[in-house]
Amino acid sequence: MHFPLLLIPLLHPLTTHALNITTPQPNNPFAPSPLPPSHAQSDGDAIVSLFQTLGRTTVWTLISQTPFQGDTYEPEGIVRLGPSRYIVSAGEYTLPTIPYGKVINGTDRTAGAGFAHLIVFSGNGTRIADVTLTKPGEVEYHNGGIDFDGEWIWCTIAQYRPNTTAHVVRVDPRTLEQTTILRYDDHLGGIVHDVQRGSITTLNWGARNASTFDLRRRPGGYGWNAGVAKAASVVRNPSYFVDYQDCKFLGHSRLYNGRAVMLCSGVATIGSGASSYNLGGVAIVDVETMVPLMEVPITMRSVLGTPVTQNPVEVSVEDGKLRLYFLPDQHTSILYVYEAQPDSPYEF
Numbered sequence: 060m061h062f063p064l065l066l067i068p069l070l071h072p073l074t075t076h077a078l079n080i081t082t083p084q085p086n087n088p089f090a091p092s093p094l095p096p097s098h099a100q101s102d103g104d105a106i107v108s109l110f111q112t113l114g115r116t117t118v119w120t121l122i123s124q125t126p127f128q129g130d131t132y133e134p135e136g137i138v139r140l141g142p143s144r145y146i147v148s149a150g151e152y153t154l155p156t157i158p159y160g161k162v163i164n165g166t167d168r169t170a171g172a173g174f175a176h177l178i179v180f181s182g183n184g185t186r187i188a189d190v191t192l193t194k195p196g197e198v199e200y201h202n203g204g205i206d207f208d209g210e211w212i213w214c215t216i217a218q219y220r221p222n223t224t225a226h227v228v229r230v231d232p233r234t235l236e237q238t239t240i241l242r243y244d245d246h247l248g249g250i251v252h253d254v255q256r257g258s259i260t261t262l263n264w265g266a267r268n269a270s271t272f273d274l275r276r277r278p279g280g281y282g283w284n285a286g287v288a289k290a291a292s293v294v295r296n297p298s299y300f301v302d303y304q305d306c307k308f309l310g311h312s313r314l315y316n317g318r319a320v321m322l323c324s325g326v327a328t329i330g331s332g333a334s335s336y337n338l339g340g341v342a343i344v345d346v347e348t349m350v351p352l353m354e355v356p357i358t359m360r361s362v363l364g365t366p367v368t369q370n371p372v373e374v375s376v377e378d379g380k381l382r383l384y385f386l387p388d389q390h391t392s393i394l395y396v397y398e399a400q401p402d403s404p405y406e407f
């Protein structure tokens with residue numbers, strides 16, 4: 060089949076930005092071809108089953124530590140496109156936010172300034188491309204957690220302060236072109252796409268609320284010019300153990316009677332003052348209700364002392380074992396890959 064070039068703008072009617080990209084490895088493609096399947100299309104059920112074997116005493120074996128080349132800014136989310144590519148969402152901050160010390164216009168700090176990045180790395184950490192998804196001066200520049208649905212990478216680009224505004228874009232991993240899908244009146248962080256149901260679910264500041272949008276009710280998406288999107292549902296997250304930072308959609312789980320589930324990881328500061336501590340954890344979460352179906356604490360730290368669950372998380376199954384991928388540190392980042400050693404009560 061031959062599609063005339065004329066059709067391309069019609070297929071991507073909402074693409075407005077010219078690419079602002081650097082390609083340190085110009086001969087290397089951004090993504091493998093064909094693209095790998097999403098978790099929902101492949102290992103989602105296996106991940107959920109293996110998660111059932113985890114607990115507080117799980118031994119996590121460090122499989123590899125791979126330095127990611129160049130400045131990674133603040134990594135927020137990661138997707139793994141098979142063993143040869145990682146794509147990282149990151150926030151570059153050129154002007155810090157300053158706390159007001161009170162709530163003004165519904166938020167608690169100044170806007171600051173910066174840029175939203177997506178950075179492509181090879182499996183060995185070589186930097187392949189860095190695309191900036193925002194323009195200078197745009198107030199929404201914080202690129203949060205990301206997800207890959209088998210075709211698109213989904214990103215939330217928000218003001219870097221609670222209770223404000225955000226827009227959702229999807230990015231073609233083959234070209235790194237973005238399409239704006241909707242804008243919303245709240246900060247948005249994590250995002251997952253349920254292809255089967257045609258909906259996206261987004262988490263706000265601290266993952267306190269989940270807003271779900273029905274993309275099928277608005278053919279072609281909501282569009283930048285369609286006004287501020289109204290969520291089909293907003294549910295309060297009932298779990299306060301950790302604030303989820305990055306989630307991966309796992310599909311409609313056989314084990315959980317077809318419910319849409321996602322793997323989420325994050326951190327929280329528990330208590331205050333000298334007795335406070337950071338708690339890290341990873342959970343299987345019911346996308347519709349935000350109820351955690353299973354959750355385990357994660358205590359590993361990076362060589363710099365950052366809890367590994369600080370921001371990005373990915374997951375895979377290798378030889379029947381569950382692996383988690385973490386990129387906790389800012390600017391000079393190392394990808395930590397851990398494998399869960401299943402509890403074997405009858406084998407010593």
Ligand SMILES: *[C@@H]1O[C@H](CO)[C@@H](O)[C@H](O)[C@H]1NC(C)=O
Pocket residue numbers: 163164
């Ligand atoms: C609050 O909103 C009002 C009205 O939009 C605006 O004039 C004012 O500058 C805002 N204040 C701050 C601190 O952003």
Ligand SMILES: *[C@@H]1O[C@H](CO)[C@@H](O)[C@H](O)[C@H]1NC(C)=O
Pocket residue numbers: 162164165166167221222
């Ligand atoms: C969020 O905005 C609402 C409405 O403007 C306000 O009542 C509330 O205090 C804000 N919350 C925070 C955490 O800033």
Ligand SMILES: *[C@@H]1O[C@H](CO)[C@@H](O)[C@H](O)[C@H]1NC(C)=O
Pocket residue numbers: 087181182183184185
């Ligand atoms: C790392 O990966 C890149 C891209 O696939 C490749 O060109 C390069 O040779 C690899 N480097 C090493 C040291 O393996």
Ligand SMILES: *[C@@H]1O[C@H](CO)[C@@H](O)[C@H](O)[C@H]1NC(C)=O
Pocket residue numbers: 079174191193194195
């Ligand atoms: C491209 O992105 C960089 C940050 O990565 C920024 O400094 C520069 O101003 C951007 N250029 C344009 C034309 O948006």
Ligand SMILES: *[C@@H]1O[C@H](CO)[C@@H](O)[C@H](O)[C@H]1NC(C)=O
Pocket residue numbers: 222245263267268293294295
């Ligand atoms: C979160 O959801 C609750 C319950 O639906 C709602 O009352 C609250 O305003 C929401 N918060 C934000 C920031 O949207």
